[in-house]
Amino acid sequence: MLAFTNADEKTSPTIIGAGCKMTGNIHTDHNVQIHGHVIGDIVAETVVIGRGGLVEGKIHADNLFLHGKLDGPATVDIANVFSHAEMTGTLSYRTLNITANTGLECKLAKRKDTKDK
Secondary structure, eight states: OOOOOOTTOOOOOEEEOTTOEEESOEEOSSEEEESSEEESOEEEEEEEEOTTOEEESOEEEEEEEESSEEESOEEEEEEEEOTTOEEEEEEEESEEEEOSOOEEEEEEEEOOSOTTO
């Protein structure tokens, strides 16, 4: 079944499906789901990297849900890292939630700036 949006729907997610490889940057005020391979930077409200997903680039988001692999730095408010997730680079966060993860090879940097700045 396909889902379509119309002009009244302002919050449809951007989805890169499994088996899809995309080169380029993504910039949106909404959610991004990566189940394939993205080479480029992502700016979004929420970024979900699925278990088979791979992002090679920078991420800047309010929320990160990392189930797959991130090769690059991320600056987020809330980082949720799940089992089987892998990351290299620097993870800059305000709140960090890690669930039984052994694949992190990144630098962790707790952000001290306030959200209002």
